[in-house]
Amino acid sequence: MNLVSRTLEIDVDTDARLREIASERGKDVATVLAEAVALLDSVIDLSGPDLAEDRDRYEEFKRTGLAVPLDDVKAWVASWGSANELPRPQPRKIK
Incomplete structure (x- = not known):
């Protein structure tokens, strides 16, 4: 897998929740974010309304x-x- 380094600015509550989710699942924050984006992509059609x-x-x-x-x-x-x-x-x- 090719990795890209990206800097994101998020609020402290979101950061805390991301770290908590990652810890609960035994994963790193980057993996949690990747899974969240994949889930979002599977349920929301971002191509726009018909x-x-x-x-x-x-x-x-x-x-x-x-x-x-x-x-x-x-x-x-x-x-x-x-x-x-x-x-x-x-x-x-x-x-």
Whole structure:
């Protein structure tokens, strides 16, 4: 593996947490940072939003009036892992 030396300025709390995580895992801080970047890259698409898809979905909403209200989504997510987990909310006519 080719290594590059890079200097980063981070706050003391972040530094302390990085050192703590590294110690807990028996790794060095550079490895913890590399793993964090790999994880971030796997869950977030940094290439930018798909505006065409957003426009298509908005046009579909204007045509049908169907959507899932935010409060329904919040209630559904809040119920995850509970004994009373709610079913996935379904789109309905929105004014």
